Amino acid sequence: MVESKFSKVDFSRYFQPPSLKAARRRRREKVHIINDFSIPDEMKGIGRNKKYLIETYGCQMNEHDTEVMAGILQEMGYSETAEIAEADVILINTCAIRENAENKVFGHIGYLKPLKRENPGLIIGVCGCMAQEETVVNRILHKYPQVDLIFGTHNIHRLPQLLQEALFSKEMVVEVWSKEGDIIENLPQARKGHFQAWVNIMYGCDKFCTYCIVPYTRGKERSRRPEEIIEEVRDLARQGYKEVTLLGQNVNAYGKDLKDLDHYGLGNLMDEIRKIGIPRVRFMTSHPKDFDDHLIEVLGKGGNLCEHIHLPVQSGNSDILKIMGRGYTRERYLDLFYKIKKAVPGASFTTDIIVGFPNETEAQFEDTLSLVRTCRFDGAYTFIYSPRAGTPAARMKDNIPMEVKKERLQRLNKLVNQLAEESNAKYQDQVVEVLVEGTSRKNADMLTGHTRTNKVVNFSGPESLIGQLVQVKVTETKMWSLDGEWQREPEVSQS
Structure with a gap:
């Protein structure tokens, strides 16, 4: 075993190994909803003239968590950079669902070692689902001393305090809760785009599929209050967003833990969101066991509920x-x-x-x-x-x-x-509605976007169309995408 100054830190108060028995017990604990998130005074402005970079692996929930962490860092004065050599804080938001994903993360942490040697003031943090695994934390402790900070999925809202400890402590800072965190509302969020948004409606999973680590890394199912979700979607509509995706590890178990509401589920929530002026609404990821008839009935109403x-x-x-x-x-x-x-x-x-x-x-x-x-x-x-x-x-x-x-x-x-x-x-020669998301990764002269049924469409057009819903005629179909021609709207004559 490689001995380091971090090896003798007592992590027992922070960390418990994954346990099916313990995970099931955690369902009985009360979840609190907290609405008073704020940056501690001593951490306001600490990131002025400094930069951060967040590497994200895994699912849409991780993407959402990254947006929250970015929002918190920006409120502390940090600005984002895409250049790893410019960063003062690097956070690696990890995924634990496959061994391959874990191997990529460890490879990346190893890559950062010389960077840390050149810049001792650089803060390197590991967070996300891998941080909830005992074997992962032990491996980082013993083999990756360049890491300054490890925190889990339940305490993202404590990033300012944890970063403060990492900046001023000589030891690795580790805070990983086996107990789920509370539901924290009003967290800042630096959304990646201005027309598509993730909206988290619940956390965790109670299904305990025998192969899946998610119930351990994300904890029990905890639903946000519907009024908070609906207000968030309304605010996005006011800002001109074109599409929202409702997120949850088991999204159609939404509402089962809201005991004060009478049989309020995902179908009820989507029926209310259906009436808000957002052109497109999606949801993921579903579990077949919880996909009930009421949700199917609501999806059948169509409107802004996408057919995917x-x-x-x-x-x-x-x-x-x-x-x-x-x-x-x-x-x-x-x-x-x-x-x-x-x-x-x-x-x-x-x-x-x-x-x-x-x-x-x-x-x-x-x-x-x-x-x-x-x-x-x-x-x-x-x-x-x-x-x-x-x-x-x-x-x-x-x-x-x-x-x-x-x-x-x-x-x-x-x-x-x-x-x-x-x-x-089947889409050959059809005209489809496309939400234009940007330029194609394979051809910078082409625009790309998705249909309501989540098909990728590439076509030529001005970059001013990015963020807009446009009509595209499909001219060629491929295995995983469609090519098409933008259908210009006829100009209205001025008289």
């Missing part, structure tokens, strides 16, 4: 789904799929699928392929099973050889790609 449903299935075999702890069968999933499809004509569907779960047979994998053929998904995020320390599945024997996992993933991706190409082909 991300509905993770994970496996097409009921026995594997049971071992995964998903809480539904293949048949239940298909019933839900067809019910939504009937209520929302023309909807696009995407999903998540894991291959090579412990004990998955060839026949069970074939069930997944047959479900994909039946649903004809517009796209899918596909993964090889990756055991996460502390989860029940990690105690199972990972008995599918890697070459088998890779071969199954290849077959699955070939089918997914084929269906995506066929789905996009």
Whole structure:
């Protein structure tokens, strides 16, 4: 073991290892809603003439958390930089859902070591889901002394205090709560764009799928009050935003913990947001077990509710789904799929699928392929099973050889790609509404954006269209995108 000045710090008051039993107990603890966030006087202006950089890995919730941290840093006087060599504070907002994501983060932390040597005053912080894992914190303590600060997902609002400690302490600052934090309203937020916005409506997950680390890193389900969410969306509408995405680890479990409200769920919330003047409203990520009939009924009303449903299935075999702890069968999933499809004509569907779960047979994998053929998904995020320390599945024997996992993933991706190409082909010569998001990464002369059904569209047009909803005629369809021609609106003659 590498000895360092950080090795003997007592972290027991901050940190507990992931535990299914402890995580379930945490559901009973009362969650407080706090509306009085402020920057401590001694930290106001401390970032003047200094810069920050936040590297973000993982899901939309991490993107949202990054916007909050950026907002806090800017209120402290820091300005953002994209140049790592210019930064006075570097925060790495991490993802724990796959081993590959963790390896990337450790590689990046290692890359920062010479930078820290050249600039001893640089503050390097690690936060997000990986920071909630005991094994990760121990590894950083013993192998990455260049890190000054580690904090978890529940105490982002304490960034000013933690940064103050990091700036003036000679020891690594670690604050990782196993207990969930409270719901903190009125946090500053530096949104990346001026026309699309993430709106977090709840935190955590109570599903405890056997392979998933999220209930440990994000804690129990905690819903924001509907009036706070609705006011945030109204404010975004007043600012001219064109699209909001309602976020939650299990977004359609929203409201289950709001005991003072009578059966108020995501359907009720979206029915109210549907009446606000935002052109587009999306939500993610759904769990099939909590996708109820009322939500489907509300989605069927259309309007500004976008016709794109991300509905993770994970496996097409009921026995594997049971071992995964998903809480539904293949048949239940298909019933839900067809019910939504009937209520929302023309909807696009995407999903998540894991291959090579412990004990998955060839026949069970074939069930997944047959479900994909039946649903004809517009796209899918596909993964090889990756055991996460502390989860029940990690105690199972990972008995599918890697070459088998890779071969199954290849077959699955070939089918997914084929269906995506066929789905996009239906848009040939259609005129679609596109929210223009910027210039294409592959061709700076082209603009890019998404349809209501979440299809990527590239086309030529002036940059003044960025942030606008425009009509585009599809001229060529590809596997993962559409090319088109901007349909200019006819000029109105002045008389």
